[in-house]
Amino acid sequence: xxxxxxxxxxxxxxxxxxxxxxxxxxxxxxxxxxxxxxxxxxxxxxxxxxxxxxxxxxxxxxxxxxxxxxxxxxxxxxxxxxxxxxxxxxxxxxxxxxxxxxxxxxxxxxxxxxxxxxxxxxxxxxxxxxxxxxxxxxxxxxxxxxxxxxxxxxxxxxxxxxxxxxxxxxxxxxxxxxxxxxxxxxxxxxxxxx
Ligand SMILES: CC(C)(COP(=O)(O)OP(=O)(O)OC[C@H]1O[C@@H](n2cnc3c(N)ncnc32)[C@H](O)[C@@H]1OP(=O)(O)O)[C@@H](O)C(=O)NCCC(=O)NCCS
Numbered sequence: 616x617x618x619x620x621x622x623x624x625x626x627x628x629x630x631x632x633x634x635x636x637x638x639x640x641x642x643x644x645x646x647x648x649x650x651x652x653x654x655x656x657x658x659x660x661x662x663x664x665x666x667x668x669x670x671x672x673x674x675x676x677x678x679x680x681x682x683x684x685x686x687x688x689x690x691x692x693x694x695x696x697x698x699x700x701x702x703x704x705x706x707x708x709x710x711x712x713x714x715x716x717x718x719x720x721x722x723x724x725x726x727x728x729x730x731x732x733x734x735x736x737x738x739x740x741x742x743x744x745x746x747x748x749x750x751x752x753x754x755x756x757x758x759x760x761x762x763x764x765x766x767x768x769x770x771x772x773x774x775x776x777x778x779x780x781x782x783x784x785x786x787x788x789x790x791x792x793x794x795x796x797x798x799x800x801x802x803x804x805x806x807x808x809x
Pocket of ligand 1: 721726
């Protein structure tokens with residue numbers, strides 16, 4: 616396996632592979648995202664337009680099997696910035712972590728930990744950020760599509776030094792695989808001081 620780093624506009628060179636991987640991995644609970652390339656193009660534009668945006672992608676032969684991203688909070692969309700503004704935080708000191716996605720057969724080998732290390736190393740390189748953060752979808756405990764074997768990622772995130780915020784929340788919209796139209800979901804932020 617090989618890994619590559621893409622910064623800002625370079626992300627555009629692998630946009631189809633990244634979109635396909637996101638659609639495949641986020642179809643599962645808790646995301647249940649019925650992806651479309653139109654939605655993906657719009658979403659990924661934010662990263663391509665940010666000079667400090669970062670993609671770390673893992674390939675097996677020529678196939679992208681894992682990816683993780685991050686971007687300065689200042690370069691994120693209004694719905695991501697809003698809760699931080701409302702909480703009176705300095706947006707230019709925060710780096711936002713996007714997805715961590717890996718095809719199932721490549722999980723459990725430490726790549727998820729590497730994803731955090733690579734992103735935190737990228738952020739540390741700038742020297743002016745004091746916090747990293749990411750958000751996770753808040754699903755009902757008794758959601759009908761929750762697999763019995765599902766284990767929340769909370770313990771893993773805590774082990775990486777992240778703490779769930781009591782106040783920072785955003786609403787993101789997408790279409791769930793079992794619903795006819797897009798609906799809003801609550802996303803809860805996790806933060807780490809660096
Ligand atoms: C998140 C993800 C990238 C982690 O990848 P990974 O390579 O399997 O993670 P690691 O091998 O580094 O394992 C890290 C730790 O988390 C635990 N872990 C991994 N996947 C887990 C899961 N789905 N649920 C709960 N714990 C999990 C592992 O047991 C390990 O703990 P340990 O060190 O105590 O053994 C992968 O599970 C994934 O793609 N999940 C689906 C997408 C997703 O939910 N992403 C997160 C939000 S964007």
